[in-house]
Amino acid sequence: VARRGRLSSTDARIRASRFSRAEAPGDHDELRVLAREQSALRRVATLIAREASPSEVFALVAREVAGCLDLPMISVVRYESDGTATQVGAWGRQNPYPVGLTWAMTGTGVASLVADTGQPARVEDYAEVPGDIAATLAREAGIRSGVGVPIAVGGRLWGVMMAMAADATALPGDTEGRLASFTELVATAIANTQARDDLHRLVAEQSALRRVATLVAGGAPPKEVFDLVCRETGSLIGASTVNLAHFTPDGVNVTMAGWSTGGIHLAAGTRLPLDELSINALVQRTSAPGRVDTYEGMPGEIAERLRLNGVRSEVGAPVIVAGHVWGALIAGTDDVQPLPPVTERRVASFAELTGTAISNAADRAELVESRARIVAAGDEARRRLARDLHDGAQQRLVSVILNLRLAAQRREGDPPAAADLVDAALEQAQAGLAELRDLAAGVHPSILTDRGLRAAVGSLADRCHVPVAVTAPESRYPPTVEAAAYFIAAEALTNIDKHAEASRAELRVREVRNSLVIDVNDDGRGGAAFTGTGLIGIKDRVEALGGGLVMDSRPGRGTHLHATLPLPAVS
Ligand SMILES: Nc1ncnc2c1ncn2[C@@H]1O[C@H](COP(=O)(O)OP(=O)(O)O)[C@@H](O)[C@H]1O
Ligand SMILES: [Mg+2]
Numbered sequence: 001v002a003r004r005g006r007l008s009s010t011d012a013r014i015r016a017s018r019f020s021r022a023e024a025p026g027d028h029d030e031l032r033v034l035a036r037e038q039s040a041l042r043r044v045a046t047l048i049a050r051e052a053s054p055s056e057v058f059a060l061v062a063r064e065v066a067g068c069l070d071l072p073m074i075s076v077v078r079y080e081s082d083g084t085a086t087q088v089g090a091w092g093r094q095n096p097y098p099v100g101l102t103w104a105m106t107g108t109g110v111a112s113l114v115a116d117t118g119q120p121a122r123v124e125d126y127a128e129v130p131g132d133i134a135a136t137l138a139r140e141a142g143i144r145s146g147v148g149v150p151i152a153v154g155g156r157l158w159g160v161m162m163a164m165a166a167d168a169t170a171l172p173g174d175t176e177g178r179l180a181s182f183t184e185l186v187a188t189a190i191a192n193t194q195a196r197d198d199l200h201r202l203v204a205e206q207s208a209l210r211r212v213a214t215l216v217a218g219g220a221p222p223k224e225v226f227d228l229v230c231r232e233t234g235s236l237i238g239a240s241t242v243n244l245a246h247f248t249p250d251g252v253n254v255t256m257a258g259w260s261t262g263g264i265h266l267a268a269g270t271r272l273p274l275d276e277l278s279i280n281a282l283v284q285r286t287s288a289p290g291r292v293d294t295y296e297g298m299p300g301e302i303a304e305r306l307r308l309n310g311v312r313s314e315v316g317a318p319v320i321v322a323g324h325v326w327g328a329l330i331a332g333t334d335d336v337q338p339l340p341p342v343t344e345r346r347v348a349s350f351a352e353l354t355g356t357a358i359s360n361a362a363d364r365a366e367l368v369e370s371r372a373r374i375v376a377a378g379d380e381a382r383r384r385l386a387r388d389l390h391d392g393a394q395q396r397l398v399s400v401i402l403n404l405r406l407a408a409q410r411r412e413g414d415p416p417a418a419a420d421l422v423d424a425a426l427e428q429a430q431a432g433l434a435e436l437r438d439l440a441a442g443v444h445p446s447i448l449t450d451r452g453l454r455a456a457v458g459s460l461a462d463r464c465h466v467p468v469a470v471t472a473p474e475s476r477y478p479p480t481v482e483a484a485a486y487f488i489a490a491e492a493l494t495n496i497d498k499h500a501e502a503s504r505a506e507l508r509v510r511e512v513r514n515s516l517v518i519d520v521n522d523d524g525r526g527g528a529a530f531t532g533t534g535l536i537g538i539k540d541r542v543e544a545l546g547g548g549l550v551m552d553s554r555p556g557r558g559t560h561l562h563a564t565l566p567l568p569a570v571s
Contacts, residue, residue: 033068037178040064041185048189051196055099057189058089061161065182066091071163072170073143076151076186077111078159081337085111085134088159095164096141097134107131109138110148114160120149120176124168138164147171149179153190161186208232209349216357219364225357226257229329233350234259237343239331241265241311244319244354245280246327253280253302256327262334264309275300279316283328289317289344289351306332313338317348319355321362329354370540377537381443388439396432400425445486453482457489457507464493466502466522472509477516481565484541485509485518488549488563491534492520500524500559511567515547518563528553538563 047060062074073092077085084104087097105112108129113121123146129135138146145168148160161183165171212232215225226244234242241260245253253274258265266272274281278300279292293313295303306314311332319327329351333339407421440446448456454472461468476482489507496505502524510517528551530536539549546566553559 037068037181040068041181044182044185044189048185048192051192054190054193055088057186059091059099061182061186061189062089062091065161065163065179069163069175069178071165071175073164075162075164076159077162079105079111079115079157085115085159092164094141094143094166096137096143103133105132105134107135109135110146110162111160114148114150115157118150118152118157120147120180122147122171122176142166144168145171147175147179149176149183151183151186151190153187153194158187158190205236205346205349208236209353212350212353216353216360219360220357222357222361223257225354227259229350229354230257230259230265233329233331233347234261237331237339237346238333239339239343240334241309241332243330244327245330247274247280247284247325253278254327260309262310264311266305272301272305275302278302279314279330280328283316283318283330284325287318287320287325289315289348291315291338291344293338310334312336315339315343315347317344317351319351319358321355321358326355326358370543373536374540374544377533377540385439385443388435392435392439393432396428396435399428400432403428444483448482448486449479452476453485453509456482456486457509460486460489460493461507464505465497466500466505468493468496468505468507470507472507473511475511478568480545481516481567484538484545484547484565485516485563487541488518488538488561489520491538492561495528495534495559496520496522496524499528502558512564514567514569516565516567518561518565520561521558523558525555526553526557526559527555528559 041064044057044061044064047057058076062076065071066074071092073095074090075087075095075097076089077097078088079085080102084102086102087099090097090099105115108123109126109132110121110123111134112132113123123129125145126135126138126143129138143164144166146162146164148162150157151159151161161179163171163175163179209232212225212228215228230242230244233239240262241258241264243258243265244256246256247253251274253272255266255268255270255272257268274284275298277292277298279290280302282290282292291314292298295306295312295314311334314330314332315338316328316330318325319329329347331339331343331347403421403425407418407425410418410421445456447459452474453476454474457472458470461470477485489509493505493507496502500522502522505520505522508519508521528535530539530551535551542549542563542565547564549561549563551559551561
């Protein structure tokens with residue numbers, strides 16, 4: 001019924017075969033044909049260079065090919081991804097296929113043969129072709145035979161250029177070869193348009209991302225960023241709905257923001273179970289972008305809601321915050337055709353910005369909280385100081401004054417009583433002085449100022465009830481660093497005494513590159529947490545100086561504190 005032709009794909013081979021034909025026309029005719037073909041190709045090329053629309057190019061190609069090759073009917077046909085073919089360019093009064101006609105390639109017509117083999121194909125007699133619409137239309141239009149040559153774009157079969165005629169002799173044996181020189185031009189036109197579209201899409205993508213990034217960098221509230229992300233993602237990728245989901249530790253999917261063309265997206269705050277098969281759960285499981293091509297027949301509440309809203313397929317990407325999947329940005333479509341393969345990458349870019357916005361906001365909130373704690377701790381320390389001064393030294397001084405006044409009154413009349421009162425005043429004055437010293441040492445230990453960190457932490461270790469191995473450098477550091485290191489050691493050793501039930505401990509201070517590093521380890525019961533004011537207090541202090549504090553305290557494994565304090569650069 002049909003015979004597959006061979007394609008000679010380069011002009012040289014096409015011409016060589018044409019010139020070598022036994023019944024070749026005279027040199028003159030041959031040159032005229034060649035010149036005609038060249039100028040037709042030039043006209044098509046000019047149109048392509050002017051960035052004409054694909055449909056204009058297809059129409060001109062069909063006409064030029066028909067004119068050049070003396071063929072009555074030419075069709076340019078595009079293969080669709082769903083197994084159908086669409087007529088995109090046509091020439092010939094009797095051409096039975098209008099531009100825009102789409103048919104299922106179920107038979108063995110020219111388009112189907114080329115689609116199956118990727119090679120040129122020929123149908124000698126359409127009367128013998130059963131099946132598809134195209135063949136039926138051809139027969140009805142009185143077409144006997146047809147020839148098709150594949151159009152390949154970027155190495156992939158894009159479509160077919162077909163020539164048809166009422167009798168087989170109108171399509172000589174070299175028709176395949178001569179069509180081929182035009183299909184290459186058509187392929188160039190298509191590739192050009194695709195490149196242009198890609199560029200436009202890239203520019204659109206970049207500016208959408210820039211708008212979101214600008215908002216993130218400006219420290220906008222997360223909610224504002226979430227709304228913009230959903231809107232920009234949706235319009236960029238042509239989704240019908242976009243939503244940002246947050247996954248809670250107990251497996252709930254919380255909608256944080258949404259956008260849709262038909263107002264069908266889930267409202268912010270909607271809580272649904274994180275169903276196993278949804279894109280949400282898939283993204284959470286894999287921490288990677290992914291897709292669900294159909295929710296048809298899928299169990300669970302999420303799938304049910306999506307079906308109700310007409311969402312057929314979805315693409316999602318993880319929003320990662322501090323190394324964990326915080327949630328997912330998900331785009332859906334109500335189209336039968338799932339979103340194209342580039343969608344994953346695009347959704348992922350927006351998801352990444354969303355993650356940055358969330359962690360920025362969390363960092364800011366944490367900073368505000370720790371500042372508030374430092375201020376509160378300072379206030380509290382001053383209140384305690386005032387109270388201690390009032391209850392202690394101040395009371396002693398009041399007593400001293402009282403006793404001295406009484407002594408002055410009795411100096412003449414009752415000298416022994418006066419002497420007793422002076423003795424009592426002296427005792428009280430001494431006690432007051434001792435209390436003032438202690439108080440001052442608590443605010444800032446004088447040993448630290450006078451003798452440095454090594455001596456100061458050494459004396460802390462001596463007072464600890466658990467044996468502590470101390471190593472510390474002899475060097476002096478800026479007062480704020482020495483004070484911070486001292487209070488870390490003091491809090492850690494007090495905790496070891498109070499909570500650890502340890503048999504021994506280690507306190508190590510070292511200079512590592514441009515930092516002072518303090519390690520305090522014990523072999524006690526572990527299980528320490530940032531629950532009291534002590535550990536949080538030193539963490540705040542360390543962080544306020546631009547350093548960090550980490551703790552490892554698994555039950556039964558002892559407690560290990562590791563603090564890093566940056567040292568100011570020596571100028
Ligand atoms: N070295 C340690 N070993 C075991 N538990 C500890 C240790 N240090 C602290 N903890 C636990 O962590 C909690 C928080 O410590 P901290 O913030 O210093 O508060 P506080 O000492 O005032 O209770 C303590 O209450 C204690 O239960
Ligand atoms: Mg404590």
